[in-house]
Amino acid sequence: MARRGRPAGPTGPVLTRGLALLAAFGPARPAMTLSQLARHTGMPLSTAHRLLGELVDWGALERDDAGSYRVGLRLWELGALAPRGQGLRERALPFLEDLSQITRENVQLAVREGTEVVFVERIGGSGAVPVLTRVGGRFALTATGVGLVLLAHAPTEVQEDVLGGRIERFTARTVTDAEQLRRMLADVRVNGFSISDRQVTMDALSVGAPIQDERGQVVAAVSLVVRHGTASPHTLSPLVRTSARAISRALAAGYRAG
Amino acid sequence: MARRGRPAGPTGPVLTRGLALLAAFGPARPAMTLSQLARHTGMPLSTAHRLLGELVDWGALERDDAGSYRVGLRLWELGALAPRGQGLRERALPFLEDLSQITRENVQLAVREGTEVVFVERIGGSGAVPVLTRVGGRFALTATGVGLVLLAHAPTEVQEDVLGGRIERFTARTVTDAEQLRRMLADVRVNGFSISDRQVTMDALSVGAPIQDERGQVVAAVSLVVRHGTASPHTLSPLVRTSARAISRALAAGYRAG
DNA sequence: ACCGGACTTCCGGGAAATGGAAGGGTTTGT
């Protein structure tokens, strides 16, 4: 006998399931087929198919020649309106380019989202140390220069959450002891800059500084990433701090203007 | 007697209604309150409230201090995965910067979405002519340098759709005659570049050239925007064309590599 | 020709979405 109709059982809010399909995309998986998406979200093929159809009609997703789903231009347009994404990026870019041209090193701009760092911009590239990060990518708060700055100025609740949980190790020098990290964060608050010495890769060192909004809240962080042994953190920190302050001022001016 | 419950009447797919809320955002309205969103989408306050709650929980939207809704970082992260958005942008950026530094003029990068141009990048700024466009913004295909290039290489169906419809006028020199535009598009295909002479504003002129993917399909366009009278289109076109070709090659190389 | 895999369409039952009403908070005007 042909079983038809919904076979009972809670499914969850509809919009949330649609968003779950979008959430399946990431730097590691920028393009996926129907079956891959259904597998990742755990929904039946026909359900995924119908929801994906709606997302494509709207322009959130596009299908390439092979039939795979990719993120659509419409979603990029929306993303460009995010104040902490493109907005921050555009205001800070001239200053980041200055810093990159003066030092000839990698410059990174990042914000905190929950208990992770999200990289908003990364320039410098060619001659400098290769870095693991990617624009739009995420990383642990505990290891990078930008991460330490953002963690040091995060709400206590977030700090406890991060320090209380498992702290990921990347190299032999990654600090994974909660007490030692607590002391480092205190230093960051006192000094106004952070140092991550070979905590992410053994050949790189980064120095970060906080960017504040017009009310003094830390909303982002800049960092310089250099090859280990090239320069001392203490010659880099004034440059990074100066740049961070210039960006802070530009943000405040922007708020007043528009 | 207290009327309770859904009062009947077709409403439309749920996911679509959620997306309609996102669609209300745009360059002109980057932040909106609950009531504004409800008004724009035509849905009841309580419905908008519930759907917005889901979108905020997921991270698509964020609420600022005033309680207004803004586009969230999560959506920006997703947008960064769009091949025709951030992907194109990042590959092309070095070449655009070269072109901008050599000419000291505005450089624009754009793609076609339906019957409009979407600007993906715009650099040069300081000393150059102020331009109306914005990264992530849209414009008519018929007036700008990039638009003429993209229209000239669009499917016949799209061309007929645009030329058959109402052609928007921006200045006294905007070409709004379909036959004249058809001749201009033929020239663009023959010459390999487009000229928009004071068609958008009376003080600016732009020269555009096509960017092709590895199969020779025109997927984007670059343009130089200069003050009228500063330089002749024919001295600019070799620069723009060379830059466009370099970007085309970089795209093809990128496809082969990753 | 047969098989395995991926994609698309169909449609009846019932879970999940809907939106009027009520309540609380804040600002504006008299």
Add this chain to the structure above:
DNA sequence: ACAAACCCTTCCATTTCCCGGAAGTCCGGT
């Protein structure tokens, strides 16, 4: 000081619209 106007949030009885198994289609491989 009071009221009026506005905005936001929560509640819940009533259906509507979504769900997903099954069947159909279209590949490329053996």
